[in-house]
Amino acid sequence: MSAISLKNLDVSYGHNKVVTGVNIDVAEGESFALVGESGSGKSTVLKAIAGLAPEWTGEISLLGQSRSHMVERSSAKQCQMVFQDPYGSLHPRKSVDTVLMEPLMVHGIGNRNARVMEMLAAVGLDKRFRFRFPHQLSGGQRQRVAIARALILEPKVMLLDEPTSALDVSVQAEILNLLKKLRREQDLTYLMVTHNLPVVSFMCDRMAVMNKGRIVEIASASALHDGGFIDPYSLSLYAASGGNPDKKDTE
Template sequence: MIDINALTVRFKTRTGHFDAVREASFHVGEGEVFGLVGESGSGKSTILRALTGLAPVAAGQMKIGTHVLGEKLGRSFRRDVQMVFQDPYGSLHPRFTVDQTLREPLTINGIDRQDERIVDALREVGLGPAYRFRYPHQLSGGQRQRVAIARALIVEPRVLLLDEPTSALDVSVQAEILNLLRRLHRERNLTMVLVSHNLAVVGFLCSRVAVMRNGEIVEQRDIAAIRAQQVEHEYTRSLLRATSGYQRKPVQAVS
């Protein structure tokens, strides 16, 4: 479903240019959930933005389904590929009700039965009709992220790009959103790319993982190898150690 070969993303700076992503290559099968992990600034989110046409591609080839990125992309691409952003507080229009937020993509794509689809979309993400005419400031962070997911899914995409969708949420709410995404993947057979700095979050959803550092993919492994800590790159080992959490040293008795 997703085929990326030698992708380089380059930004202009005052002193020249900066390559945020360098020669990244990976492939995602139809219906697969693929993870991109790494520390902040490693280029994970930039790859997602390149896949949606929001970042400048300097070299390489990208293909999603039948769509070749770099060529003129029509409305069918925008419908097939949807993205959920990291910040649930910044990704929703503050003056749009939930109804307006969900109705806009339906209108743009000329999709009928809008009222019925809006109610169904809210119910699918665990929000009832009572939330339909609320504004973002009347919702919690988890509820906003559910609305953002409903907005992405309401046009029935084939690919869902997830840019750290739980990092701005409380731990208990993170679990709810992750369970929701896993259920939606199973029911819709969605192809997903999940960006995170947390290997535990990626391991919950993904079947394969690519580890990024300084704009490069340093290692790709399936999730079973990650769980067994069968990795080759020292940076991946450091991520695994960080994910395992803080281990307290035993206190020595004072004589």
């Protein structure tokens, strides 16, 4: 069974269609990337899956269940999103404890104190951080809290929208290693948006290359090592990242 299945997905903002004819199947436990330049529609696909871009047509399925255009409680428990900017995704006047407690309260989940402490530990934060506010945290610590918030409902699918691009370079590797560890320990499925091809190579099994709202190629992450792309746009991205698009022909 696919963890995420998109069939003929079109997404619009008003009269402006920004995603056209997207077809993707992400297997359970897989880490899959959407790559492409800014404005190619990558984040819009994630927002449609999460219920944050309701003007879509086609079919979106999560773990075998078709989702509607509304924000659904059942979908929220199955699928959570980590946003790009940890400075903007956390409420400045809410403590870490409040941020983590709210999803549990909304969904009527008990044993909340223990669950909050468990999630803080899972993302590498000790109990000292529980009652701090976002302005008292570094960027990396904020993103760890955002990851903990996404995980606290025990979803099986995680949508990751450029989860490290707003962080200092020295912190990016820590967060990527954390995400890789959590995927392994909690048997998670990732759909990650990124423009950083080395991140794809480190984190993902496969990728879909998007250009102007359409998928132009689906390839294994191994193509980042051997240059095994077919589409000219994919090859140009690969070359821009420092790869040799003629490598497969010269070996």
